Amino acid sequence: MSKAYKALVLFAERYVPSKLRPLWEHEAGPKTIFFWAPAFKWALVMASLDDYRRPLDKVSTTQSATLAATGFIWTRYCLVIRPINYALSLCNFSLGMANGVQCFRAYTFQKNLKA
Template identity: 60%
Template sequence: MSKVYKLAVTAADRFVPSKLRPLWEHEAGPKTIFFWAPAFKWGLVIAGLGDLNRPVETLSIPQSASLAATGLVWSRYSLVIIPKNYSLFAVNVFVAITNLYQIGRAFKHQQSLKNKQA
């Protein structure tokens, strides 16, 4: 751990209420990367939700497919590692769901274009 991070955690340690102490001290709590990686990954979910308003013609199927696959793989991984990381599981389930929905939108659009041509 970097010295700056250790100083920040030590400083924050004094202000954590006793009721939140179990979360703070948890193996996947805010003192570890196991907490911060999923926290920042919610940005992908927010971006995916923003893309729901995007015109279907501009969606990237390969990008959505890779994000959906990543979400599914990491969802599984988060439940087999020790300690189990439920926040990582939750964010990856949402990444997978939002991108599977986008793939569905794109597929439905392509099918409607094929039907118009036929």
């Protein structure tokens, strides 16, 4: 860990309430990358959900399928690593579902255009 991050954690530790102490001390808690990875990866899920507003002729099935596959593959990985990272697993599963649905929508739209 960087010195700046360690200093920030030590400073914040004084203000953590006793009820949140188990989360703070958890091996996948805010002191580790296991917490921050899903915290920032939710932005990808939100962007994927925002793409539902785009016209279907502008949606890339390749990109949606790739993001869906990535989400589902990493969901599995999050459940076999130690410590098990349920927060990142949920984030990756949400990414897979959001893009899987988008991919299906774009595929059926393109299929109906050809028909």
